[in-house]
Amino acid sequence: METNVVYAIQRKIKEKMKVLAIVLGLILSFSLPAGAGNYSLSAHGDAANGVKRNVTELSSYVQGNCAHCHEQHASINGAEPTPSGGAPSGFCLFADNFNTTNTTGSYLQSDDFCFYCHTSLNSLQSGGITNYDYSTTFGGATASVTGILDAFNQTSFHNLYDVYNFAKNNFSSFFTASSNPCVACHNPHLARRNKANPTDPSYTAISRPTAHSQLWGDDSGERMSDYTTNYQAPYYYNSTSTYEPGNTATYNGSNMPDYDTFCTDCHNSTNTIYSTTLGRNLYKIDWVTAGGESGGDKHGQNSATTSLNIKDPFATSPLGISIGFVLSCLDCHEPHGSPNVMLIRREVNGGDLAGNITAFDTVYWSYLCGRCHKDDSYYGGYAGKFEYIHHLDPDDAPYPGPPSRCGWCHGGGGGGGKPPIPCNRCHFHGGNDSCLLDSSNLPYYPSLYTGRRCF
C-alpha cells in the first residue's frame, strides 16, 4: 500500500517534470539558430547529384549520405570498401586526405582524397563527375579537361602542397596538418553546384579561407558588383553581346562571386607565399590601392592614368567608362590548373588564346594580353605585336618616338620590325618598367625608365 503511494507521488512528479521539460524544450527550440539544411543544399549533399560511392557495400545508402565519404568505423559492414588502403584515415574518410610528400605534382588519384571522385578516369562516384575548367564552365569555351585531377595535371596548377602549407600556417582555426588543401577554398559540406547554375552565385562552391564556415558569393554584398562598380564582365565564348558567366546580358558581375576578395584572402600585398613549383616567393598582389603610378595593380582598383587601347566589351562598356576597369582574378586565371603557365586561362574574353603559353619569359604572353589589349593589327601593323601602344600612341605611349637605339631594348634582328620584348619583363603583378635599369637583361635603357605601373 505504502509502495503504491510512493509510486503515485513519483508518477505525479514525473508528469509535472515532463510538462516542465516540454515547456523548456519549446523555449529552447525557438532559441536555436536558424539556417538548417546547409549540407542538404550542398553539391555533396544533393539528393540527386550528391556523393554516391560506387561500391557494393554502400549501394543501399542514399545519394549524398555521409558514408559515401566518411566511414564511421573505418569499415562498412565489417569490411573496407574500395579503395581499401588498410589503415583508417583521418576525419573517418575512406582514404587518406592528402599526400604531403608530393610537393610538386603531377598528382595521382591517391594523392588527394577529392581526386577519388573528381577525376575523369576511375572516379568512385557512381556515374562519374564531369568538372570542366573555368574557361568552359563559366566562359563557355570548348571543353578541354573534364575532371579536377585532370585540371591539376596540366602545365601549371595551384600547387596543393603549397596551399596546404600556407593554409596550415595561416588558417589554423579550421585547417590542420591533417586537412585537405582543397578545403582551403572549398567547404565540402557547404560547396554548391555552381557548375550547374553558372549565373546564380547563390550556388557558389567557394568559401573564403578567412570564413570557412560559410559560403562566399551566395549573399548580397559578396558579388563582383559589390567589390567594385567598375567590373566589366568579359565576353562569353564566341559572343559579342553576352558575357561571363553563363552567356547572359548581365555585364557587371552581379551574377558571380566576388573572386577578388576571395583570392586576396591569400594573394594580397602582405602575405608571403612560397611556391615550390617556381622555387621562389610569389609576387605580392596589391589589388586595392589606387593612386595611378604610385598605386597597386592597374588591373585591380588602381587605374590607367590616361587612356587604354582596349577591345570590346571594354572599349564600349555599358559601364560608361574607358579606363579604371577592375578585373576579376578569374578573368585571366584558372583556379585549379591550365595548359598555360601561371594558371592562365586558355580562353579569355570570348575567344581562345592563339596558343599555349608554356614558358614564363616569352613574347607569347601576347596570346593573353591580346585578348583584351589591341595589338598592332588594329593600327596597320602586325598581329601579336604592340609597337603602337608602347611607342606610337599619341595619347599615352610611354616610350614615344620611338626612341633611337632600338637594339638596347629589342636586341637585333626582327625582319619586319624589331623583335618584341617578352611582355613579362615589365608586365606582371606589381611590376613596373624598372627592368630598363637592369643591365643584365634586355630591355636595358635607363634613360627611358618611367617608373610607371605596368600591370
Added chain:
Amino acid sequence: MCYKAAFAIKVWFFLIVSFLCFFPFKLWSQVSGVCSNCHTMHYSQTPWPSEWPTRSPSGPFRALTVGDCIGCHSGSAPIKTIGPSGEQSTIPVVNMTTAPLGTGAGKSLAGGNFYWVTQAGGDPYGHNVVGIAAPDATIGLTPPGWDPTATASNSFGQIAGGAASWTSQLTCAGTYGCHGKHVNDLNGDGVTDNFEAIYGAHHEDDSVIDGSTVGKSYRFLAGILGIEDNDWEYTASATDHNEYKGVNGNSGYTDMSTISYLCAECHGYYHSQAGSHPVWLRHPTDFALPNSGEYAAVYGTSYDPVVPLGEDDLSLGVQSTVNSSGNIVMCISCHRAHGSEFFKAMRWDYKGSVYGDKCSVCHTEKN
C-alpha cells in the same frame, strides 16, 4: 499547536518530495513479486501458466527458473507484467514476438529490440544472439573490430577468453555475452553461460549502482555504471531517461565503467586518434562533445533520449540538458544495443538520409 503540526507536516512533505526527486526511482531490475512468477519446483508442472514462457525442450533450467534469458525477456509488448495482483513482477521485453511500433518512447525500450534481427534479412538490424538469430552471415562469429588486447584486464573476465577469433556465437551473458561476468564457470565446463554470468544478480539489492557486482552494475553489465530509468525508457523525455556513464578522453579505456567500454570489449577501440595528426580515425566515443564550432549549438538544449549523451559525474543525477558534464559521445548515442528497425541498429535512419538524419543533432552545421 495545530500550526506547528501543520508546519511539521509541510516540512516532512517537503523532505519526502525532495527525497523522491533526487533518489533514483525504484529500480525494477531487482525482481519483486512472488517466487512462482519466475521459478517452478517442477518443470513438468501442469497446467503450465500461460504467462510463463512456452515450455522449452531445453528446460528445465538452473535456479529452477521457468525460462532462460530469451524465454523470460520475450513477449508481445515492450514491458510485461506477470503474477497475481500485488505480487507481480515486471519484465523488460527485449525480444518482441510481434512487430514493435519502432524504437523510442512508447514503442520499445532503451536498448531497442531484437525483433528486427529475427526477420528475413535482419542481420544488419541488431546483435545476432544465440537463440534469437543465426550468426551474421556476413560478419560471422567474430565481432567487427575485435581486439583481444584491447580490454584484457577486466576484473569480471575478458570476453571470449581473449581468443584470437571467436568460435562461438554471441550470447546474452557470459563468456561470449554482454551481460554478467565473462568468467564465472561454476560447473567447470570451460564456458560461463548465461546463468553463471548473472547468477544471483536478479535478487541483489541494486539501489546503489557501483559496479562492484553484476547486480550492482548498470543493467547487469558487469562493472558498468549508470542510472537506470525505472521503465527502461518506455516513457522517455528530457527528464525521464537512463543516464549512461561516459568519460571524456577515456584513453586506453583506463576507466572500465563506461557504457562505451562495454562495447569496446567486443568491438575494440573507437576513440583512438592518429599519432601525429590529431583527427579522428573513427567516430569518437567516450569523448566530450566540444563546446565550440558547430557543436556549441548543442549545449543548453534539452537532452534527447533518441540521441543520448553520457555523463561523467553520475552524482549529478539525470540530466535534462546537454551541459559540461552530460556531454559524452557514446557508441549508443547512435546505436541501439539490442537492435532497431534501422540498418546497423541505428537509432535513426542513417543510411536513408542525405545528412544522416539525427547526426545533425550534434553536427549542427551538416544538416
